[in-house]
Amino acid sequence: MNAAEKLRLLLARPGIIVMPGCHDALSAKLCEKAGFSTAFMSGFAVSADRLGLPDTGLITYAELLDQGRNICNAVSIPIWGDGDTGFGNALNIKRTVQGYAQAGFACIMLEDQIAPKRCGHTRGKSVVGRDEAAMRIQAAVDARNEGADILIMARTDARATHDLDEAILRANLFHEIGADINFLEAPESEQEMLRYCTEVPGYKVANLIESGKTPLLPHEQLEAMGYKIAVYPLTLLNASIVAMQNALHGLKTGQNTPKTLSFKELTEIVGFEDYYREEKRYRF
Template sequence: MPSQAEKLRKLLDADKLHVMPCCFDALSAKLIEQSGFDLTFMSGFATSASRIGQPDLGLMSYGEVLDQVGNITNAVDFPLIADGDTGYGNAMNVRRTVTGFAKAGAAAVMIEDQVAPKRCGHTPGKAVVSRDEAFDRIRAANDARENGADILILARTDARHEHGLSEAIERAARFKELGADILFVEAPKTVAEMETVCRELPGPKMANIVEGGETPELSHRELEEIGFAIAAYPLTLMASAMKAMLTTLGQLKADAPRQSELMDFKEIRTRIGFSDYYEISSRYETSRRD
């Protein structure tokens, strides 16, 4: 059977856009897979909110993130890109992060050039490390892979915010030379900037579409025509779930009818996996009777 990294490489070989809803736990990843998408990304923003109830400001530890990666990869059978933030320390920490994520079953790991503790890419206060430190992170990630980690490297730069698009593109181009498989220039502010990113950088590029964020919300067709290989939607599912939960909580508090807002109990059980469990466990009825 091909590894998840091999599956992702094959997806990227196709000359098309891969729409990638982002997950935050095993259940959201299962729903994405059940809906027919090719891959997912474990959003740091959404995972921090759902796991520890805190903003994505570098508060989750490496161990917490690694545990969440393992929960997700154990629940699905399609490629997961994991958010490795800044690597959780120096270049040696980056190596450990990449190796750990590969062992946990992630198809790719994102490593970025922000100062630690990092911030969400569409919030104020971002800063990036020097070029040398940024390049060392990607070099270390590639070294971990050459040492046996079966994983792709998604290299992200947030340099656009402080230093402009040209600096971001120069950094990303060097990331590619150092072994990155996918390039991610965070938060271009115009369609023209998105076009420049795809025109000037080699290999697969990822667009990050945050509803209400800084990057234009283009259609899938427009993103594909510009040249992006992946369109990530990091908050779409979490924002939808939060709004639905608050609506239902308001109805419950007011003792108002709410059945129309709820998924049918039978469908809930099916999607979570009760039916699969019962089907498999039926093979062992004899041993249960014994």
């Protein structure tokens, strides 16, 4: 099975899917080793990891595609990819969808922000008109239907720029167009989350960011509301920064020895044992 087929099977199973975010091949491998069935390549996390820059539309299509190809090649679980606004008009969006499918992604997320876009939980967002938002998702669905075997996740940020009514209207519109999954970004209360789940059909995503705008609810409660996917896009990036800061402080001050893996554990995680086994096969 390819990545999209694996993801369709996951979505068809009962229960909520808990999905960590990843930002490079190593973090994706750690997700798989930890037993997660799928992972999400976060544009915020890739921009921070690859460029050391904020998620404000500075990273390019080519950079995201290159990072995604490395991530997808490193694991066997299906990977969801952040496709930002699609990087242009309808033809650009179709090319973006096709490129993500060829890179090995199972699903691409596309949103209705004005380019350059920014993280959905930060200030200063704006969205395109409803017609252009619909055009983006229609182009993505057309690319899928014309042979790009990838699922389409349609995101709206209209809750922050307009109101919940407009966001729900857009989420329903995206579902009618044919998006496989819909995503209303940054509802600000349990009541808003429940209303979204009640009024919009199809698979729905809860985007859960530590100290973000959306309440961090237990998985069982999210599932009961009607969410199918609970994604934690920044948890690994956040935890890795804290760990690195602590290690650097310990090295600089000499007061604490940073807690690290043994060298054997480190080599196993990055794949030395697999490499040695393959190397032995071809030794004469």
